[in-house]
Amino acid sequence: MIKFFRGGLRRVCCSDAKRSALGRLSNITRIWFSPLPAKSKWIQPCTVHYMENDQQKETHIVKVLDGVLVLLYNKSRDKLIFVRQFRASVYQALMNYHQPTATGDVDLQKFPPELGFTLELCAGQVDKDKSLEDIAREEILEECGYDVPVDSMQTIYQYRSGVGVSSGAQALFYCEVCDEQRVSSGGGVDREVIQVVEMSLDEAKKLVETGNRTNGGPALLVGVMWFLLNKAPKST
Template sequence: MEDVKDVYISPLPESIYVKPFRLNYTQNGKEKNWDLLEVHDSVAIIVFNITRKVMIFVKQFRPAIYYNSIHPDDRQSKVIDTKKYPASLGIALEMCAGIIDKNKSVEQIAKEEVLEECGYDVPLDKLQRIISYRSGVGVQGSLQTFFYCEVTDDMKTEQGGGVDDEIIEVIEKTIPEIEEMVTSPGPISSPPSCLFALMWFLHYKAPSFTK
C-alpha cells in the first residue's frame, strides 16, 4: 500500500469521476459565480462485527490527503520527493464506502461495497439506512447515504480488500479505541462523515454492546 513512487502533478484531462465547472448566478441583484466539481453520489456503511465487538474500517492511500501534505513550494517539482513525503502521509482510515455509478438501488450498492472492501456477505434486509447528507458542500454538494449493519464471523468470505487495482486493508477497532479516535485532538486522516458516523454509533448502538 505504501509502495508509492514516481509521483508528479499534471493538468486534469477529461474525467469520468470529476467534472470541474463554474456556476454563474445573480443573488440579491448582484452577479456572482462559484467554481464547482460534479461528482458521483455515494454510500458509506458502518460495519460492526457483533461476534467480537469490533468495528470494521478500511485503510487506503488517498491521493488528496497526500497532496495536501506536500508543502506548496514542493508541489512545483517535476517529481515529488517520496523520501521527504512518504506515502504514509496519505493513508486514511475510513468507513466502507463507494460511489453510485451503477443502475442499482443504494442498498444493493452498499451490500456490494461491504463484500468487495470488507469481505462480509450482508443480506439486504440487514442493512439499516440511517440518513442521507450533503458532502463537500463548498465545491461538490454530492449526496452520501449512510448505512449501518451488524455482521458475524460466519458472514466473512474470502473476498475483501477491494476489486480491480484497489489496495485496501481491513482494520478492526474496539469500542474503547473508537472512543479514543473521536476524542483525539488530531489531525485525523478520516473524513468528517466517518467521524459523524462513529459518534452516531457510540450514541445509539455502542451502549447495548458495553453493558
C-alpha cells in the same frame, strides 16, 4: 520522520491503524502530478453564475459522483470495521502546504506516501444503476469480505459533502456482521489496495474524543459517534 503538517494528519491515527490492518500491503514507489485530462469519468469542473440581490456572482464547482458509506460492526468480536488506503487527494493536500506549485515527480523522502493513508468507513461511488443499499452491500463484500443480505443496511444519515465546491450526496448506512458472513479477506477489486482495520469500541471511542485529528473524511467520526450514542453497550 514525518512532522506535523498545518491542518493535517496527527500521525498516531494512521500508525495505530496500520499495526492492526489486515490484507494486501500497499507499496507506493513513485508519485507525480499532471493536469486533468480534458474529460474525466470522475469529476466535471464548471462555473455556476447567478444573480443575488442584484449582484452577479460566480462559483467554480466540481460535479462529483454520489457515494455510499457503511459503518460496519462485527458483533461476533465486538469490533468496528474500517478500511485503510492511499488517497491521492489527501496526500496532495498535505504535501502541498509545503510545496504549493508542485508539478512532476515528488521527492518521496521529503513527502513519504504514508502521508496519504486514511482510515475511513467502507465506501463506494454510486456509478451503477442499483439501489444505494445494493451498492453498499457490494462494497462490503469487495472491500471487507463480508457477504450480507441487502436488508441488513440501516440508514444513519443522508447528507452532502464538500458543499462549497462539490456537493455529492452521501448515504451513510449501519450494518452488523458476524464471523460466519466473512467469505474473503476483502481488499477491493481490480487495482484497489484496501486494508481492513478492526477496532475495539474503546479504541474507536478514543478516536472521536474532542480535539483528535484524523486525515479521513467526517463520515467515520459521525458514524462512530452515532454508534456510541445508539448501539454501543452503555458501559462503553
